[in-house]
Amino acid sequence: xxxxxFLLCFLWSIGAATASNVASIKFIExxxxxEWNAVFEQAKSEGKLVFVDVxxxxxxxxxxxxxxVYTNPDLIDYFEANFINVKxxxxxxxxxxxxxxxxxDGYPTLLFLTDEEQVFEQIGGFVPVPTLMAYAENVQxxxxxxxxxKVAYESGTITKEEQLTYIGILEKRNYEEAAEIAKTYxxxxxxxxxxxxxxxxxxxxxxNQLSSAPFQYITANKLLIIEAHGRSEFEDYMKAVxxxxxELAIRYGALDLLNELITHVLPEFTPVNDQAEMAYITKSxxxxxxxEFENYIFENNAYINNHLISADKRDWLIREALxxxxxxxxxxxxxxxxxxxxxSISIDDQNFQAxxxxxxxxxxxxxxxxxxxxxxxxxxxxxxxxxKEIIEGLKQAVKAMxx
Numbered sequence: 001x002x003x004x005x006f007l008l009c010f011l012w013s014i015g016a017a018t019a020s021n022v023a024s025i026k027f028i029e030x031x032x033x034x035e036w037n038a039v040f041e042q043a044k045s046e047g048k049l050v051f052v053d054v055x056x057x058x059x060x061x062x063x064x065x066x067x068x069v070y071t072n073p074d075l076i077d078y079f080e081a082n083f084i085n086v087k088x089x090x091x092x093x094x095x096x097x098x099x100x101x102x103x104x105d106g107y108p109t110l111l112f113l114t115d116e117e118q119v120f121e122q123i124g125g126f127v128p129v130p131t132l133m134a135y136a137e138n139v140q141x142x143x144x145x146x147x148x149x150k151v152a153y154e155s156g157t158i159t160k161e162e163q164l165t166y167i168g169i170l171e172k173r174n175y176e177e178a179a180e181i182a183k184t185y186x187x188x189x190x191x192x193x194x195x196x197x198x199x200x201x202x203x204x205x206x207x208n209q210l211s212s213a214p215f216q217y218i219t220a221n222k223l224l225i226i227e228a229h230g231r232s233e234f235e236d237y238m239k240a241v242x243x244x245x246x247e248l249a250i251r252y253g254a255l256d257l258l259n260e261l262i263t264h265v266l267p268e269f270t271p272v273n274d275q276a277e278m279a280y281i282t283k284s285x286x287x288x289x290x291x292e293f294e295n296y297i298f299e300n301n302a303y304i305n306n307h308l309i310s311a312d313k314r315d316w317l318i319r320e321a322l323x324x325x326x327x328x329x330x331x332x333x334x335x336x337x338x339x340x341x342x343x344s345i346s347i348d349d350q351n352f353q354a355x356x357x358x359x360x361x362x363x364x365x366x367x368x369x370x371x372x373x374x375x376x377x378x379x380x381x382x383x384x385x386x387x388k389e390i391i392e393g394l395k396q397a398v399k400a401m402x403x
Contacts, residue, residue, distance in 0.1 A: 025070040025079050027053065027087040032094050043084050043115040049143055051083040051136075052111040054099055056091050059107040061126035072129045075136075082140045083112070112139045120172045142169045153181070160185075164198050171205070182206035186214060194218065195228050204240040210260055215241060219268075235269035242266065246282065250289050258286050276307045293332045300336070317344040318354050325361060334364045352381040356394055363398035371398045 030036050043050050055062035069075065079085055090099040090107060102111065102119065110123040110132075121139045123132070142165075149166040152158035158166065163185055171178040186207050193199045194217065203214035218225055218237065226234050242265045249257040262279045270278045280303040287296035300320065308316055321337040321344075328334075341358040344351065359374030375395055382388045 022071050023076060024066065025076050025085050027085045030086055030088045031092065039084055039086055040115055040117060048082065048084050049120060049139065050113040051079060051085045052113060053087045054090050054104055054107065054109040054111065055087060056089060056107050062108045064126055065108055069129050069132060075129055075133055078133065078136060114173045116173065118173060145169070164202065167202065179206055189214070194225065197229050197233065200229060200233060200237055204237045208241040208244055210245060238265055238268040246285065250286055253290060258282065288328065293330055297336050314344050314347045314351065317341065318357065321357055325357065331365065334361055337361050338365065350381060352378055352383065352387055355381060356391060360394050360397065363401045368398065368402050
């Protein structure tokens, strides 16, 4: 076996040595913040975007990019002429923090960044040469047209088509400036402009308050919008309105806005049979994120009593308890989660998951006698190695809580 491992390593080193002699894009390997900052100083001085390859040593597709894509002569010429090309290992001390900053959770991830470190374009996973070249040409074309569009806009000679393009490009570099230009553009919209899908996309990003003129027009002319763009585009617009306004309602405690979303917006993209559940989810998100836990519990119980059928109740109770345990740190909600699990156990006392979660919930509440009792019951119900491992982990967690 040792000889085999040695031979494998030897062959790998030969392959690596051979590959190193093949021409490839010249990347700057960044290992610390000082080197990272230097890259973006260079980007500012040269007026270029930064292309970043985020990789790990164990990632097979990262190596495939190195071997099959970055060695393409046309790609080498294009990337070295138009971008500053950077790599970093996401599993180094520097790389871990930087990957988290860009919310990267898969490898390889490829980024085109502006000189202000904003994401201009992002690609997840392996892409072949033609696809990466197409991305690069589109990104570079947009970036290089920005100064000309800026001059046209400031001189008042920009067309509506160019203004849409300008907003779309600027949005990736300076959202606040893009939003100001979009606001001016939206103020000039006429009914015929809503026949263009780009208008729908624009207002969904920049002006979708329920009191806004675009929302009032689109909802009043729902059938015309669906005829022009299809039901899915209309529903996507309504979902964007819902998401942005729910965030506002949560941030400012706007209960009236919350109720308007449930009454007027949810029905526009939610099937009738699902509307009660979606209304509950909306309210629970609102009260949960605002930490208004009494209201959260009230809505939870109201949904259980008024909308759950018997066949669904056991599993729903378990899921809701798990949601609480995973997402909150509140003794009041832990007590509620335990109550939900006890209701589930009263329906089916042979359910492994309910018994196990009840044990963990008791542990969170420092009720260690009942925690161990529930976990022992779950251990007897455990089927297979996976469930047994879960119980062992939960017992260790409860033991650590006990100190």
